[in-house]
Amino acid sequence: MPRYPVSTRRRSPGDIGAVGLLSPRGWLLATLLALGAIAFPPPGIPDGPRAGENQTPHYDLLIKNGTIYDGSGGAPFMGEVAVNGDTIAAVGPLPDAKGRVELDTNGLAVAPGFINMLSWATESLIEDGLSQSDIRQGVTLEVMGEGHSMGPLNEAMKKEMLEGQGSIKYAIPWNTLGEYLEHLERRGISTNVASFVGATTVRIHVLGYQRRAPNREELQRMQALVRQAMEEGAMGVGSALIYVPGAYATTEELIALAKVAAEYGGMYISHIRNEGGRILEALDEFMRVARSASVRAEIYHLKVTGPANWHLLDKVIDKIEAARREGLRITANMYTYPASASSLDVLLPQWVHAGGNRAFLARLRDPAVQRRLGREVSIIQPEKIRPMNLKSPTYRPMAGRSLADMASALGKSPVETLIDILLKEEGGVKMVRFSISEENIRRQISLPWVSFGSDGGSFSTQGVFLNFETHPRAFGNFARLLGKYVREEKVIPLEEAIRRLTSLPAENLRLDRRGYLRQGAFADIVIFDPEKIQDHATFEEPRQYATGVIHVFVNGVHVLKDGEHTGAKPGRVVRGPGWKGKTGCVRSWK
Numbered sequence: 284m285p286r287y288p289v290s291t292r293r294r295s296p297g298d299i300g301a302v303g304l305l306s307p308r309g310w311l312l313a314t315l316l317a318l319g320a321i322a323f324p325p326p327g328i329p330d331g332p333r334a335g336e337n338q339t340p341h342y343d344l345l346i347k348n349g350t351i352y353d354g355s356g357g358a359p360f361m362g363e364v365a366v367n368g369d370t371i372a373a374v375g376p377l378p379d380a381k382g383r384v385e386l387d388t389n390g391l392a393v394a395p396g397f398i399n400m401l402s403w404a405t406e407s408l409i410e411d412g413l414s415q416s417d418i419r420q421g422v423t424l425e426v427m428g429e430g431h432s433m434g435p436l437n438e439a440m441k442k443e444m445l446e447g448q449g450s451i452k453y454a455i456p457w458n459t460l461g462e463y464l465e466h467l468e469r470r471g472i473s474t475n476v477a478s479f480v481g482a483t484t485v486r487i488h489v490l491g492y493q494r495r496a497p498n499r500e501e502l503q504r505m506q507a508l509v510r511q512a513m514e515e516g517a518m519g520v521g522s523a524l525i526y527v528p529g530a531y532a533t534t535e536e537l538i539a540l541a542k543v544a545a546e547y548g549g550m551y552i553s554h555i556r557n558e559g560g561r562i563l564e565a566l567d568e569f570m571r572v573a574r575s576a577s578v579r580a581e582i583y584h585l586k587v588t589g590p591a592n593w594h595l596l597d598k599v600i601d602k603i604e605a606a607r608r609e610g611l612r613i614t615a616n617m618y619t620y621p622a623s624a625s626s627l628d629v630l631l632p633q634w635v636h637a638g639g640n641r642a643f644l645a646r647l648r649d650p651a652v653q654r655r656l657g658r659e660v661s662i663i664q665p666e667k668i669r670p671m672n673l674k675s676p677t678y679r680p681m682a683g684r685s686l687a688d689m690a691s692a693l694g695k696s697p698v699e700t701l702i703d704i705l706l707k708e709e710g711g712v713k714m715v716r717f718s719i720s721e722e723n724i725r726r727q728i729s730l731p732w733v734s735f736g737s738d739g740g741s742f743s744t745q746g747v748f749l750n751f752e753t754h755p756r757a758f759g760n761f762a763r764l765l766g767k768y769v770r771e772e773k774v775i776p777l778e779e780a781i782r783r784l785t786s787l788p789a790e791n792l793r794l795d796r797r798g799y800l801r802q803g804a805f806a807d808i809v810i811f812d813p814e815k816i817q818d819h820a821t822f823e824e825p826r827q828y829a830t831g832v833i834h835v836f837v838n839g840v841h842v843l844k845d846g847e848h849t850g851a852k853p854g855r856v857v858r859g860p861g862w863k864g865k866t867g868c869v870r871s872w873k
């Protein structure tokens with residue numbers, strides 16, 4: 284028996300009593316209704332239909348015969364979604380409604396567009412606004428800003444960004460975060476975009492790469508930058524505390540910045556300081572920021588890394604749930620893979636990184652430093668670490684092999700190999716590291732306060748996107764949740780998974796009219812086949828689109844049609860609660 288009814292016949296709740304008269308499909312539907320597996324909402328009251336002939340409610344778009352998951356987490360129901368312009372006009376059984384465009388979904392799942400809580404589509408959307416790998420999974424909002432955001436920038440930062448550009452080359456005509464987001468919208472994007480302002484970015488703006496605390500006046504300038512970003516519509520402040528120079532921030536500095544976000548109703552979100560053996564201390568710091576700044580707070584990509592630490596997840600969950608009971612508004616997001624991806628150089632201690640990439644490489648070249656690192660650093664499970672995007676003659680031929688493999692091929696230790704890679708590649712090397720427990724992934728998915736983020740860009744399968752390796756999460760994170768974990772492993776029901784992809788993050792972010800299929804909401808809509816949705820990206824072949832998403836609408840515009848991109852770019856900047864209605868009002872901080 285299919286888990287999802289595919290009835291194309293319309294029935295009202297009154298039909299339930301007439302089971303004997305129903306077709307086999309109708310009988311199935313009635314049975315599901317009786318079991319409470321699906322429910323009918325009250326009949327939809329068409330609101331604001333366009334004037335039509337014969338007084339028939341008439342809409343721009345009518346999505347018919349859908350199994351509607353409205354984002355609330357409640358049972359799905361059969362019915363229609365009517366859209367006028369960029370707004371949902373009615374949801375429910377609308378038997379008499381007509382649409383200028385009508386789309387019969389034949390019982391497919393109809394849901395609010397998905398929210399990617401951790402997007403790195405910062406550069407990929409400049410290169411290609413179509414946002415292919417995420418749109419094809421139903422993502423209609425990319426939320427950026429994990430520590431680093433694309434603004435505010437000063438001249439030195441712009442110069443550094445231009446010099447550090449990889450395969451994706453672009454000009455930087457913006458200064459502030461709001462200007463960057465508007466730059467994307469102006470160039471044309473298929474998805475909506477939002478961003479946190481990066482605590483690291485604000486720090487670099489004022490302190491560069493110095494390893495010290497800001498003085499009082501510097502801290503005030505950092506706060507002023509956060510204030511400006513909040514007024515431009517930032518979602519809050521995002522930190523990433525394992526990467527230099529973001530890692531130089533003290534808890535006090537983070538509290539000071541988070542307080543400004545809180546003044547505007549924004550959120551604090553963080554890649555916490557440790558995800559391994561010291562994760563509980565890192566959580567304590569995170570909670571201290573939330574408590575001291577009275578701010579809603581979210582943990583980026585919740586996970587416990589390293590087999591020796593996997594058991595700590597119980598304590599992590601207990602700690603978060605205790606804080607939630609106490610009244611702190613703590614949430615988390617995650618990706619759905621057992622491997623992380625980050626910079627290879629995070630395996631080295633912070634003192635080597637001081638002063639930026641050039642200083643870092645100069646230090647690494649020093650034989651005394653190399654000897655010291657050989658003594659101080661031990662790399663756990665080098666066989667589980669795969670360096671990515673290698674370009675030098677020595678390492679390019681070894682692409683895809685583990686650090687342990689490379690080390691034995693070269694007759695060096697893993698640490699010596701690591702240093703050699705960083706020097707030959709001149710920094711900037713990424714790695715995939717298999718360090719997360721599958722069982723913990725399932726456990727985390729089952730937690731009601733966890734939403735989802737890809738921690739990746741949104742790419743296509745051509746052009747410059749072929750020039751670098753990527754983690755499969757950029758192509759499969761959301762489809763993998765709905766295929767592997769929801770359909771196959773039944774970790775959570777589909778309606779709950781959809782709530783976590785839609786209204787949960789939308790409510791956490793305090794978004795205006797996003798995250799639900801309901802009258803008055805923006806028409807960000809995904810139509811997919813729950814029986815077929817599937818990720819195909821693997822660590823060996825990451826550049827493979829997910830399948831099973833059939834249609835996507837962004838602000839009422841058809842972006843994915845019968846599984847293919849229409850080329851439409853209706854994406855907009857989505858602003859946070861502090862938005863003052865304009866951007867680029869750059870005040871002088873000096």
Ligand SMILES: [Zn+2]
Nearest residue numbers: 429523554583
């Ligand atoms: Zn991170």
